Amino acid sequence: MPQMLNVSPAEQGVRLINLHRPDVLNALNTELLGELAAALAAIEQDPDTRVVVLTGSRKAFAAGADINEMAERDLVGILNDPRVAHWQNISAFSKPLIAAVNGFALGGGCELVMHADIIIAGEDAKFGQPEINLGIMPGAGGTQRLLRAVGKSLAMQMVLSGVAIDARHAERAGLVSEVTQPELTVERAIALARLIAQKAPLALRLAKEALLKAQDTDLASGLRFERHAFTVLAGTQDRKEGIAAFQEKRPAHFTGQ
Incomplete structure (x- = not known):
């Protein structure tokens, strides 16, 4: 199975992790989430890494969960979903985690973004929870983290309508801390990560x-x-x-x- 994650060596206390499923806009299947959880667990024990930057591609951070994989699971499959443990392990990462977001961050992609501590977004970024369009709802923290990040009214609007918001709206709402030119998003996130990595x-x-x-x-x-x-x-x-x-x-x- 091809590697779905690219992890850079530590440089100035910072590692860059790239989601890499370009053919499906980095859709988050079980294997990708498992690789990410394992990578963060290893980095947790690495004293040379103090901050992690997580990104996708210029077109998409992650366009959502893998719908084909999801369609194969019935109620019992969802109850026994191994992704729950992967999400919990990602959430438990104790070092600063910065998300550098370009393009689509939808569904599970938006939920993954909200696991980060700081979010730097390119002007072309789109954030949304469109699960309602599939007859379901967010299931990896989307309702809980989004409401805490942007407040009740906007969270309700995003989750109940399924309509995404753009980067500037996300910045005004408090979901992201900065908006940059798309070609500078990762560069800005790494610069901030290096600054933070100098701290105790x-x-x-x-x-x-x-x-x-x-x-x-x-x-x-x-x-x-x-x-x-x-x-x-x-x-x-x-x-x-x-x-x-x-x-x-x-x-x-x-x-x-």
Whole structure:
């Protein structure tokens, strides 16, 4: 079976992962999701990789789930769907994950984008959850993450109508952080990733966890977690290095200790 994922070596703390099923606009079948989950699990253990950029092609980040594969599954097949575990493993990735999106990010593709921590979009990007047109609904976090990202009204509009929004609309709604020229999308995402990769790894991990916690818990619980994480970082060598570098007016060299 051909490889459906291209993973670059770590460079300046950053790896680039390319979805690669060009004949079907990177439709997310079980094998592709499994390869992505396995790649992220391996990168989790790689100290040389601090940030990951995930992208597709200029035409499509991912146009959705693999409909042909989906059509073969009945109710029992859906209940036993191995993709559920792959989605959970992707969601559990603890290092910063940046999505660089050009073209279509629809259905499962939009859901995969929303697993990223930061989304950089080309001006030609389209985001949508068109599952309703197939008589179904999003099933990999589309209703839950989208509502948290863009609010109730727009999420309802996108999911119930199946109509996609463009990159500028997505930016205004808070789904993406930046919009760039399509030919610069990956370049901008890598530049941002390299900037983030210079920061203290343990601080990045706990800051990401605290920010995600804000989506899932009440304010008081979130504040308790934030303070606990802040206190834990007080015992790290990177904190000492960061303060010393600031006082000595030099760049900090963080090691993740």
